Amino acid sequence: DTAVSQTPKYLVTQMGNDKSIKCEQNLGHDTMYWYKQDSKKFLKIMFSYNNKELIINETVPNRFSPKSPDKAHLNLHINSLELGDSAVYFCASSLGVDEQFFGPGTRLTVL
Amino acid sequence: TQLLEQSPQFLSIQEGENLTVYCNSSSVFSSLQWYRQEPGEGPVLLVTVVTGGEVKKLKRLTFQFGDARKDSSLHITAAQPGDTGLYLCAGAGGGSNYKLTFGKGTLLTVNP
Numbered sequence: 001d002t003a004v005s006q007t008p009k010y011l012v013t014q015m016g017n018d019k020s021i022k023c024e025q026n027l028g029h030d031t032m033y034w035y036k037q038d039s040k041k042f043l044k045i046m047f048s049y050n051n052k053e054l055i056i057n058e059t060v061p062n063r064f065s066p067k068s069p070d071k072a073h074l075n076l077h078i079n080s081l082e083l084g085d086s087a088v089y090f091c092a093s094s095l096g097v098d099e100q101f102f103g104p105g106t107r108l109t110v111l
Numbered sequence: 112t113q114l115l116e117q118s119p120q121f122l123s124i125q126e127g128e129n130l131t132v133y134c135n136s137s138s139v140f141s142s143l144q145w146y147r148q149e150p151g152e153g154p155v156l157l158v159t160v161v162t163g164g165e166v167k168k169l170k171r172l173t174f175q176f177g178d179a180r181k182d183s184s185l186h187i188t189a190a191q192p193g194d195t196g197l198y199l200c201a202g203a204g205g206g207s208n209y210k211l212t213f214g215k216g217t218l219l220t221v222n223p
Contacts (some may be wrong), residue, residue, distance in 0.1 A: 033209075042213070044213070045212075050209065097203065099144075102154050102155070
């Protein structure tokens with residue numbers, strides 16, 4: 001019944017490690033997004049895919065690599081994690097430019 | 112780069128009071144959305160305003176889009192503890208209508 005789901009909900013890892021966050025939507029949407037929300041609650045777009053094609057790629061370190069195997073999934077892989085990567089990462093989806101539906105977030109803590 | 116300035120950043124009021132949150136920019140947006148985010152959850156869309164001067168009402172919440180489509184306000188009448196949350200405005204446009212530029216949010220606490 002969940003619309004946009006993310007796994008894991010919490011991720012605690014050491015600096016230098018590589019980790020992935022997965023996102024799935026069952027809304028039939030064609031566009032998916034990754035956002036980063038910092039400790040001050042500022043929400044910033046990172047990437048967006050429309051029909052599996054990258055359409056938004058903000059200034060994000062190339063340690064971050066999104067992958068969209070199909071329209072319902074958008075995963076985020078992060079290499080060589082740094083302290084500053086600690087944040088809540090939100091996945092979202094939309095049908096075209098309509099309302100964006102957000103997932104519950106993944107809280108990443110880098111120690 | 113489009114920026115959205117949201118004010119106030121924090122607001123703590125008593126149940127029954129009225130409040131207004133502002134969202135301002137020097138840029139024009141094709142539409143502006145308001146979201147509410149509760150702790151541990153993702154933002155949920157409240158409303159989208161598209162036309163300059165548009166006013167939309169959602170029960171005790173009134174949303175207005177400025178005539179020039181550069182600013183917006185959210186007014187809550189007779190606030191209730193259930194209104195507590197982080198309110199975010201987001202503008203669409205800036206080269207891509209898929210891209211939302213978010214304000215920094217207003218953390219509202221309504222005390223019983």
